[in-house]
Amino acid sequence: MKSMPPLGEFAIIERYFARQLADRDVLCGIGDDAAIVNVNEPIAVAVDTLVGGIHFPDDFPPADIGYRVLAVNLSDMAAMGARPRWCTLALTVPQSDAAWIEAFAAGLFGLAEQFGVALIGGDLTRGPLTASLQIIGTLPGGRALERGGGRPGDDVYVTGSLGDAAAGLALWHSPASESVDALRARFRRPVPRVAAGLALVPLAHAAIDVSDGLIADLTHLCGQSGCGAEIEIERLPISGELLAALPADETYRCALAGGDDYELCFTAEPAQRRAIEDALAACGTPLACIGRLTEGRDVRVTRGGRRFDLAAPGYTHF
Ligand code: ADP
Ligand code: MG
Secondary structure, three states, X not given: OOOOOOOOHHHHHHHHHOOOOOOOOEEEOEOEOOXXXXXXXOEEEEEEEEEEOXXXXXXXXXXXXXXXXXXXXXXXXXXXXXXXXXXXXXXXXXXXXXXXXXXXXXXXXXXXXXXXXXXXXXXEEEOOOEEEEEEEEEOHHHOOOOHHHOOOOOEEEEEXXXXXXXXXXXXXXXXXXXXXXXXXXXXXXXXXXXXXXXXXXXXXXXXXXXXXXXXXXXXXXXXXXXXXXXXXXXXXXXXXXXXXXXXXXXXXXXXXXXXXXXXXXXXXXXXXXXXXXXHHHHOOOOEEEEEEEEOOOOXXXXXXXXXXXXXXXXXXXX
């Protein structure tokens, strides 16, 4: 990376973060003490933080940090069935490195433009590398997808494929190959399922995004819905890249317990199956039905009809 002279705080904000906004609902953007937006609907608000060395390896490219801090928040909007609109960014960097910030901003704004999200404010401080982004979305028609709406008998679905990001992180320093590079890309640049989330609002009972691992996140959904679940290993969507990179048993572990895929896990009445398939096909999102919600509180996994035991249920910080 080319080296540049250090820039002051306001010069950095001006040069890299303050962009002309086309959004007429932003009444006051970057540059004042707070941003002002105009909303006529209920809003969904979420915040997520990425800490250097904890959420990503030390050699993680700055453009991917910028991308990822927005992507994980977009995924929270997707899981609520919200339409993401605005975000604020609290960025802490160890030094004023213009090339680093330029790359970070390129990753962030590339994704923001793709999803029509405007950066309307933030904070910039010096310290250990931390990027925290808050996002605001609107709920069309005032309806949302919550975790607590699942009912026994619901089908359980996931979008996309599971386990790729966890494998990509585990293989972060492995030699390059087509499949390993694709897995690493899944960790570096998760695709938020925003269109799918919006399409599911009238069709699904409950939803969550898979950030800590399928079983861990499905357990949260079940806890809030007051039910259990039964998942069949044979029905898990496992990508060709993951199958090429790891032995079958390891792929199951990644798919069940690995985090960071940011796919949606949701439940719906069996009668909605056709409508759900059509709705997700219309937004180009792959879909798999992996099991069902049950009475009771257990989240079980079966393989060949028999109970399959999982040692570690997912990532927790403490
Ligand atoms: P204050 O002292 O009132 O908190 P700051 O001096 O921190 O304001 O920030 C000045 C303006 O720049 C504010 O509008 C703030 O929202 C914006 N801002 C600061 N840091 C960032 C950033 N990393 N990205 C986007 N906007 C930022
Ligand atoms: Mg401030």
